[in-house]
Amino acid sequence: MKLVSKIIFLVLISFYSFSQNKNSVFESVDAKILNLPAYKSDDLDTLSELITKDFSTESEKVRAVYVWVANNISYNTEKYFAGRNRLSELSGEQVEGESAEEIISSRQAVCEGYSNLLKALCTKAGISCEVIEGIGRPENDADLHAWNAIDIDGEWKLLDVTWSAGAVNMKNKKYYKSFSDQFFLSAPAEFIKTHYPFDPMWQLLLHPVNRNEYEAKKIISGDITIFQYSDSINSYLQQDSISQLIAACRRTYEYDSRNKI
Numbered sequence: 001m002k003l004v005s006k007i008i009f010l011v012l013i014s015f016y017s018f019s020q021n022k023n024s025v026f027e028s029v030d031a032k033i034l035n036l037p038a039y040k041s042d043d044l045d046t047l048s049e050l051i052t053k054d055f056s057t058e059s060e061k062v063r064a065v066y067v068w069v070a071n072n073i074s075y076n077t078e079k080y081f082a083g084r085n086r087l088s089e090l091s092g093e094q095v096e097g098e099s100a101e102e103i104i105s106s107r108q109a110v111c112e113g114y115s116n117l118l119k120a121l122c123t124k125a126g127i128s129c130e131v132i133e134g135i136g137r138p139e140n141d142a143d144l145h146a147w148n149a150i151d152i153d154g155e156w157k158l159l160d161v162t163w164s165a166g167a168v169n170m171k172n173k174k175y176y177k178s179f180s181d182q183f184f185l186s187a188p189a190e191f192i193k194t195h196y197p198f199d200p201m202w203q204l205l206l207h208p209v210n211r212n213e214y215e216a217k218k219i220i221s222g223d224i225t226i227f228q229y230s231d232s233i234n235s236y237l238q239q240d241s242i243s244q245l246i247a248a249c250r251r252t253y254e255y256d257s258r259n260k261i
Contacts, residue, residue, distance in 0.1 A: 026063045026181075029055065033067045042105045048124035058127055058152045059185075062159075065121045066184060069114060070165040075175040076108040077168055111136070111162040115146040118161050122150060128237070134197035135214070136163075141170070142215075147183075147195060149202050156204055156233060157185045160195065193219055199248045200255045201232045211256045 032054060039047055051068050052061040079097075097106070098113035100120035109117065115131040122129040128151040136145025147160040160183035168175050183191070188204040192214070200208040208227050209219055232251075236244055 026060070026067075029060050029063045030067050033064050034071065036068070039072070042101065044100060044104060044120055045124055047104065048121045051121065052125045061125050062122060062127060062150055062152060063184070065118060065125070066159060066161055066164070066181075067179075069118050069121070069161050070179055072107065073103060073114060073117065073165065074108050074177070075162070075166060075168065076110050076113075077173055077175045079108075080110050080168065081173055109162075111146040114162040114165070115148050118148050118159075127151065130202070132158075132195075132197045132199075132202045134195060134199075134202075136160075137194050137196075145195065149204070152185075156230070158188060158191045158195070158202075158204060159184050159186070189219070193217070198252045198256075200227065201229050201236070201248075201251055204229055208255065 033051065036050065039050065041047070048065070051064045055061050055064055098109060098116060100113075100117045103109045103113040103117045112131070119129040119131050130149045131146055132149050133144070133146050135142050136147070137143075145162075147158065147162065149156050149158055151157075163183050164180050166175055166177040166179075183194075192203055192205065192209050196209070196211065196214045197203055203209060206227060206229070208229075213219060236247060239247065
């Protein structure tokens with residue numbers, strides 16, 4: 001019994017140390033952003049410059065944008081509950097009022113708005129960023145969701161600024177703001193446990209997880225490379241918007257025919 005207790009203690013200490021180290025890497029960035037004066041304009045170019053001007057590396061700039069968005073945008077619970085489960089998967093419908101320009105003006109968003117704003121601010125800072133659509137499962141309740149993939153120094157990574165900003169209590173329908181970097185540049189093999197993109201390319205896994213595995217919570221990391229996602233992303237970025245949409249729909253349907261296109 002003592003041996004088990006010691007093992008548990010060591011595991012907890014290791015996890016705590018890892019979390020602390022992850023936070024300490026960006027401690028100065030976080031402090032700088034959290035001490036910025038309130039930004040009352042709706043000019044995205046000026047905001048992006050304000051957020052990133054003091055940082056030299058792409059990872060610092062991404063962290064700065066991430067922290068600013070998470071701490072300055074409130075979750076629109078009224079819109080979320082009014083539209084929950086209303087949209088069919090890949091129906092082509094867009095959530096109204098969730099453009100980056102509208103979000104910076106209203107300071108309220110659901111996941112699509114958070115993701116659009118983060119993409120806009122990073123893009124204006126010269127960093128490639130994409131909005132990813134799929135299914136999110138913070139606990140046991142899955143729902144349509146949006147997050148981001150971002151290119152940092154030539155390597156694509158994943159983050160979810162919406163879930164990093166706080167959480168909704170599904171019983172009283174209230175939003176509680178609480179910053180966390182759990183979903184900041186998480187490893188793809190961990191990210192897939194809670195985020196299933198419709199386009200398998202954005203799992204950033206050499207062995208993508210299928211929908212059945214995701215829903216059954218049986219995430220298996222294959223040893224055999226079956227999908228060169230980096231090649232697919234490079235090809236995707238060279239296409240026009242129409243070709244990107246067609247290619248995404250093809251990959252989405254071929255990998256999971258249950259997706260509605």
